[in-house]
Amino acid sequence: MAGILTVGDVAAQTDSVRIRPLQREDLDAVVAVDQNVSGRGRRGFFARRLDHARRDPAAFVGLAAERDGRFAGFVFARIQEGEFGATALEASLDAIAVDPAFAGRHGLGRALLDRLTTELRARGIGELATQVDWTDHRLIGFFSRIGFVLAPRVVLERKAEEEPAGDDGLESLPRDRLWVRSMKPDDLPALVAIDRRITGHDRPAYYARKMDEVFTESAVRMSLVAEIDQHPAGFIMARVDFGEFGAAEPEAVMDTIGVDPRHDREGVATALMSQLSANLGALRAESLRTEVDWNRFGLLGFLDRMGFRPHRRLALRLPLN
Numbered sequence: 001m002a003g004i005l006t007v008g009d010v011a012a013q014t015d016s017v018r019i020r021p022l023q024r025e026d027l028d029a030v031v032a033v034d035q036n037v038s039g040r041g042r043r044g045f046f047a048r049r050l051d052h053a054r055r056d057p058a059a060f061v062g063l064a065a066e067r068d069g070r071f072a073g074f075v076f077a078r079i080q081e082g083e084f085g086a087t088a089l090e091a092s093l094d095a096i097a098v099d100p101a102f103a104g105r106h107g108l109g110r111a112l113l114d115r116l117t118t119e120l121r122a123r124g125i126g127e128l129a130t131q132v133d134w135t136d137h138r139l140i141g142f143f144s145r146i147g148f149v150l151a152p153r154v155v156l157e158r159k160a161e162e163e164p165a166g167d168d169g170l171e172s173l174p175r176d177r178l179w180v181r182s183m184k185p186d187d188l189p190a191l192v193a194i195d196r197r198i199t200g201h202d203r204p205a206y207y208a209r210k211m212d213e214v215f216t217e218s219a220v221r222m223s224l225v226a227e228i229d230q231h232p233a234g235f236i237m238a239r240v241d242f243g244e245f246g247a248a249e250p251e252a253v254m255d256t257i258g259v260d261p262r263h264d265r266e267g268v269a270t271a272l273m274s275q276l277s278a279n280l281g282a283l284r285a286e287s288l289r290t291e292v293d294w295n296r297f298g299l300l301g302f303l304d305r306m307g308f309r310p311h312r313r314l315a316l317r318l319p320l321n
Contacts, residue, residue: 020064023064030050030074033074033099059080059209061091062077065098065108065111073098073108077128080209090125092128125320130315131313131315147319151317154315155311157290157309158306160285163277178227178228180272181224182221182223194260195207210256222276234257236254236258236272236273238253239252251289253288
């Protein structure tokens, strides 16, 4: 999943711009630029991003732009295997911002993205993905000039606390029919095994990174495991955080959901969604968002039954090959 703040500069790059790696010591400068651009501060969001990047540099690219020795902008991109069982490496544009004091004169937004795409190609990444509100015409125009196109994905959203209906006509809540609990670090082998049965691929590194996000990066931990006969039968990975897409309020994001094929049609996914809805309602989160390939028809059908509907954000991609 990507996140966008805003871009205050769409001019051509000049040779006086310096692009360098982003450091943990840049936190104050990053927060200040974000504050100048968006009018609100997200120190916790950026602190978690920078800490995660320091722990796992292979999972992030963070760059800073300087003009005349002054910190003037930044960009974050996350590198990981795709969600919902996709196995190809991809990069997600997490955040980009340019100080308005440098807007329109120095090409910092383009310079940051040019350097970012160069580094991603060097790592063998073939695509940079992001999302943008379809009403943000300036940002859409910037991405269009850079070369972004519509991605074959749909962004979906539902009311966070809305209770999903079960498929069996019973009056009891779906979460009451199975044991659903919070995810624990020692669930990692079970998650990898379930994913292997679903996809046919072994992805321990991917899930180790996702677990690291669950327990260290997210502002609120929302990931869940459903059990049958005291063994994990499915899981859902979700988070509540400030900052992605420049969000001003906490936003719930569902990254992936997986059900052991041996327990298909036993209500595992519905029970997980039911418990997640209850937890989000207690947090007063208003919405739950996710992003899915347009041709994952089985998954789209399930999400439709769970109340998900198209979101106003557009999924974009920049081919890097």
